[in-house]
Amino acid sequence: xxxxxxxxxxxxxxxxxxxxxxxxxxxxxxxxxxxxxxxxxxxxxxxxxxxxxxxxxxxxxxxxxxxxxxxxxxxxxxxxxxxxxxxxxxxxxxxxxxxxxxxxxxxxxxxxxxxxxxxxxxxxxxxxxxxxxxxxxxxxxxxxxxxxxxxxxxxxxxxxxxxxxxxxxxxxxxxxxxxxxxxxxxxxxxxxxxxxxxxxxxxxxxxxxxxxxxxxxxxxxxxxxxxxxxxxxxxxxxxxxxxxxxxxxxxxxxxxxxxxxxxxxxxxxxxxxxxxxxxxxxxxxxxxxxxxxxxxxxxxxxxxxxxxxxxxxxxxxxxxxxxxxxxxxxxxxxxxxxxxxxxxxxxxxxxxxxxxxxxxxxxxxx
Numbered sequence: 001x002x003x004x005x006x007x008x009x010x011x012x013x014x015x016x017x018x019x020x021x022x023x024x025x026x027x028x029x030x031x032x033x034x035x036x037x038x039x040x041x042x043x044x045x046x047x048x049x050x051x052x053x054x055x056x057x058x059x060x061x062x063x064x065x066x067x068x069x070x071x072x073x074x075x076x077x078x079x080x081x082x083x084x085x086x087x088x089x090x091x092x093x094x095x096x097x098x099x100x101x102x103x104x105x106x107x108x109x110x111x112x113x114x115x116x117x118x119x120x121x122x123x124x125x126x127x128x129x130x131x132x133x134x135x136x137x138x139x140x141x142x143x144x145x146x147x148x149x150x151x152x153x154x155x156x157x158x159x160x161x162x163x164x165x166x167x168x169x170x171x172x173x174x175x176x177x178x179x180x181x182x183x184x185x186x187x188x189x190x191x192x193x194x195x196x197x198x199x200x201x202x203x204x205x206x207x208x209x210x211x212x213x214x215x216x217x218x219x220x221x222x223x224x225x226x227x228x229x230x231x232x233x234x235x236x237x238x239x240x241x242x243x244x245x246x247x248x249x250x251x252x253x254x255x256x257x258x259x260x261x262x263x264x265x266x267x268x269x270x271x272x273x274x275x276x277x278x279x280x281x282x283x284x285x286x287x288x289x290x291x292x293x294x295x296x297x298x299x300x301x302x303x304x305x306x307x308x309x310x311x312x313x314x315x316x317x318x319x320x321x322x323x324x325x326x327x328x329x330x331x332x333x334x335x336x337x338x339x340x341x342x343x344x345x346x347x348x349x350x351x352x353x354x355x356x357x358x359x360x361x362x363x364x365x366x
Contacts (some may be wrong), residue, residue, distance in 0.1 A: 024054070038216070038363045039115040039163055040088075040097055041147075043205070044141050044172035046121035046218065046339060048088040051079025053121050055104035058133045062122040066314045068325055069301060073342055081121055083301070083329040084342030087220075088117065090349030095168075096361045103143050112150055115167065118143050124177035125201040137173060137205050146345060161213055168362045170218035171210055172278075174198050174257075178225055178249045179338070180233060195253040199260055201300065206264070215270045216362040218352075220278040221257055222250040227286055230337035231299045233309035254279055276357040281348055282340075285333045290346060300334035301326040301341060311337040 012316060046064075054065045064070075069077040073084030079102065080086055090101050092115075100117045101108045108116065113342050120135035127136050135143075151160035177198045201262060226247035235243040261273055289297035302313035304323050313336040315321040329335060330343040340348075352359045 001082075021324055037096055037114070039113065039167040040092055040095060040100065040121055041115050041138065041144060041167055041169045041214075042088045042100065042117040043144075043169065044119040045123045046081040046119075047172040047175075048086060048117065048119035048170070049079065049081065049102075049123075050086065050089070050100070050117050051102040051122040052104050052117070052119060052135055054079040055102065056120075056135060058122075060314075060316045061311070061318065062120075062130065062133050064121065064314070066316050069314060072329055077285070082335050082342050082345060085174070087345045087349045087352070088119070088344075091170065091218075091345055091352065092351045093360060094349065094360070105148075105204075109147075109150060112147050113163070116144070116147050119172070122176055123173065124175075124180065125173050125198045125205075127201075128179050129177050129180050131308060134176075137201065141205050141208055144209070145212070159184040164213040165215055167214065168216045168218060168359075169206075169214050170359075171202065172220045173202055174222050174253055175225065178222070178253070179228075179231070181249075182231060182243070182246055192252075193248065195256045198253060199256045203264070207268075210268060210271065213354055215272060217271070217273045218357075218359050218362055219257065219261065219273065219275045221254040221275065223278050223282040224286070225250045227283070227298075228338050229298070229303065229307035229309035230311055231309075232298070232307050234307065250279065272362065274340060274352075274357045274359050274362055276346070276348070276352045276355075276359070281351060282285055282333075282344075285344060285347075289333060294333060294343070295331040296326075296334045299332070300336050301329045301332040302336045307337075308334075309337050313337070322328070 053063050064081045065077050065079045067077055070080060071083050092099055097114050098111065100111055100115050103116050103118045118140040122130045122134040124138055125137055127138060148164065151163060224242065224247050226243035231243040231246050235241050261275060264271055265273065285292050286297040287292065289295060300305055300308035302308065302325050304310045304312050304324060308324060310319055311317060312319045312323040315323050326332060329341045332341050333344055335341045354360060
């Protein structure tokens with residue numbers, strides 16, 4: 001008489017293996033697939049903004065709702081600072097969620113069950129960063145609280161609370177807090193405490209979401225800021241060198257962010273996070289583009305003058321109407337003076353999902 005399958009030794013070993021691997025992978029708690037897909041709430045700057053700045057009173061410096069933005073994938077400008085999709089779009093696709101519309105877009109509430117995108121190009125962690133021209137992080141948090149209230153009315157308190165605790169919250173913020181020091185006549189004195197202020201403001205927002213019920217968070221550290229075409233052109237001391245002052249600030253920020261997340265993990269019960277090393281990933285592609293199927297790592301596809309570092313892409317910005325446009329954005333790291341091509345965002349999203357940072361795990365465990 002054959003043994004029942006559940007009594008078979010090999011079946012038992014498989015169950016043990018699955019249990020151990022799941023427990024190890026997610027560190028704490030029981031690992032299981034939620035009954036409904038985890039919602040995705042997106043905060044930050046132009047790396048994640050899918051068009052919120054289309055709906056605010058701002059300048060074209062902080063908008064991308066004109067050609068040639070969006071030319072390769074959407075075939076029309078959506079407000080994304082790229083030729084196509086962004087990292088947040090690809091993460092949504094991996095999580096089997098739709099592309100989330102801008103929070104400010106009319107009718108966006110129909111997607112709140114699956115998440116919302118609050119990001120604003122030009123936003124920083126500090127309120128004073130491009131103040132009056134962007135949706136700052138405090139306002140992004142207020143907008144999230146509006147979604148929370150809407151969900152509570154539609155789903156009941158317990159169901160909405162479950163949705164928010166199972167949701168994933170991702171952040172790309174900080175770049176503009178440092179860029180603003182170089183691209184404006186900023187009077188801010190950069191001290192060793194500056195990056196602590198920037199990361200501290202981000203931490204405050206994260207803790208507010210944690211109080212509301214959020215438990216799973218994803219973060220990008222800052223790229224090598226001095227190597228952005230828009231800052232490279234400010235370095236007159238070297239023909240091809242990066243602006244080291246800006247890169248140094250990004251390094252200080254990234255160390256502070258790494259340390260504060262470790263501390264939060266220890267202090268906040270149930271707090272789970274994933275941190276993607278955007279800095280190393282970008283630097284690799286800038287310095288070794290051919291390894292990633294690219295031809296150009298330093299010169300932007302759209303802009304003008306040296307490195308196409310003048311932020312004139314689209315010809316609608318205060319820096320002038322003239323701009324050059326490459327024939328094949330997919331061969332470039334940079335789309336415009338400060339932002340990346342869809343090709344790079346797609347590669348990075350794949351690394352985030354499956355690589356050491358393992359964003360995928362945030363969507364699989366409660």
